[in-house]
Amino acid sequence: MAAYEFIDHAYDVVVVGAGGSGLRAALGAAQQGLKVACVTKVFPTRSHTVAAQGGISASLGNMGEDSWQWHMYDTVKGSDWLGDQDAIEYLVRNAPKAVYELEHWGVPFSRTDEGKIYQRAFGGMTRNFGEGPVQRTCAAADRTGHAILHTLYGQSVRREVEFFVEYFALDLIMQDGACTGVTALKLDDGTMHRFRAKMVILATGGYGRAYFSATSAHTCTGDGNAMVLRAGLPLQDMEFVQFHPTGIYGAGCLITEG
Numbered sequence: 001m002a003a004y005e006f007i008d009h010a011y012d013v014v015v016v017g018a019g020g021s022g023l024r025a026a027l028g029a030a031q032q033g034l035k036v037a038c039v040t041k042v043f044p045t046r047s048h049t050v051a052a053q054g055g056i057s058a059s060l061g062n063m064g065e066d067s068w069q070w071h072m073y074d075t076v077k078g079s080d081w082l083g084d085q086d087a088i089e090y091l092v093r094n095a096p097k098a099v100y101e102l103e104h105w106g107v108p109f110s111r112t113d114e115g116k117i118y119q120r121a122f123g124g125m126t127r128n129f130g131e132g133p134v135q136r137t138c139a140a141a142d143r144t145g146h147a148i149l150h151t152l153y154g155q156s157v158r159r160e161v162e163f164f165v166e167y168f169a170l171d172l173i174m175q176d177g178a179c180t181g182v183t184a185l186k187l188d189d190g191t192m193h194r195f196r197a198k199m200v201i202l203a204t205g206g207y208g209r210a211y212f213s214a215t216s217a218h219t220c221t222g223d224g225n226a227m228v229l230r231a232g233l234p235l236q237d238m239e240f241v242q243f244h245p246t247g248i249y250g251a252g253c254l255i256t257e258g
Contacts (some may be wrong), residue, residue, distance in 0.1 A: 006183070006194040008028025011037040011162075014182055014197040016169045016224060020145065021049035023152035030159035030201075037195060039164045039184050041219065044153045048205055048217040053256045054122065055137035058095035062116040063135035065127065071136065073129045082110045082240075100136050107151045109140050142256070168192060169223060172200065172231040179231070202227070205246030208241065215244045215254040 008257070013029040015022050018040035026038045048211040059066040071092040076083055103117065105107055110118040120254045127134040140147035156163075172196070173181035181196040207222025208214035225235055246255040 001231060002078055004192045006192050007035065008194050008196065012197065013037070013199045013201065014195045014203075015201045015203060016040075016227075017047070017068070017184060017205060018042075018044035018153070018202035019051040019161065019205055020052075020148055020152065021151070022201070023156050025201045027152060027156045027159055030156065030161050036161045037160055037164060037197070038156070038157075039167045039169050039182065039195065040108060041168045041187070041223070042179045043165050043243060044156075044163065045149050048063055048220055049145045049149045051217065051254075053142045055120070055139030055144045056095070056099055057122070057125065057136045058099045058138055059092065059121060060099065060117060061094050061142050063119045064111060066134050066136060068095075070127055070129060070134065071095070071125075077130075078124050087129055102148060102151065105151050105155050105176045107140060107147050109138055109147075111175075152195065164193070164195075164242060169204070169227065172227050172233075174231050182227075197226060206241070208243070210242075211241070213247075213249055213252060215247045215252055 012034035013026070013036045015026040015036065015038045018026075020037050022038060022040070023044060026036050027186055030036045036043070057071065059068050059071045059120045061067075070103050075092060076085060079088070099117065112118050120137050120139060121135045122137050123135045125134050125136045126132060150161070160195045164184070168185040168187055170185055172179050173183060173196070179200045181194060182200055184193045184194060184195065185191075202224040204224025206216060206220045207225055208220045209218025210220055211221055228235055244254055247253060248255065
């Protein structure tokens with residue numbers, strides 16, 4: 001590090017990545033009054049969340065009876081009983097709250113005639129532990145990710161999150177086994193930047209493009225995973241990569257379920 005000249009920055013929280021997870025993390029920290037930086041290699045609304053079409057599953061019960069227990073059963077079954085059931089329970093219990101939170105921030109979910117959030121059926125969604133189909137997916141037409149990303153970006157700007165756009169995160173700064181920041185390369189002029197922080201949150205997306213055939217964006221290159229490995233920290237469950245089941249082999253083109 002001494003061989004390079006760095007431009008220094010100091011924040012309470014640095015979030016690496018500005019997709020749905022990164023923006024939600026940055027927004028949550030900013031809501032608590034913390035000074036937040038978001039470092040991203042692409043403009044936030046170009047993050048891969050923008051390509052998500054189908055929607056979000058949550059047991060709102062707007063189109064018929066539903067429960068988080070049924071949602072959990074379907075999720076555990078869908079994971080071939082390999083999923084972390086504590087994490088799955090947390091997910092399905094909190095999904096309705098998360099959807100309403102997004103609604104209140106301004107995500108334009110599709111509506112029923114009564115004005116409730118419209119829900120649609122997707123594969124694997126059942127009522128009463130596998131008896132029949134249920135409508136559980138909340139969507140903003142066929143551009144749910146686009147709607148969420150633009151809404152979260154607007155809310156983050158409103159909360160004065162500072163964005164460092166087209167900064168490529170390079171490595172974690174480790175001191176005595178603790179992460180105290182991150183280094184980044186500013187892509188347009190080649191300058192090196194050092195972000196010091198009390199907390200670093202990695203929300204760098206997947207690594208689908210490590211494989212020959214995938215529908216992930218070409219930005220999904222596992223940058224955060226590599227940073228973690230170079231810092232000598234462990235990664236978990238690397239074999240569980242989600243490939244979209246409907247696509248054109250070799251071309252990487254998605255045939256959406258949405």
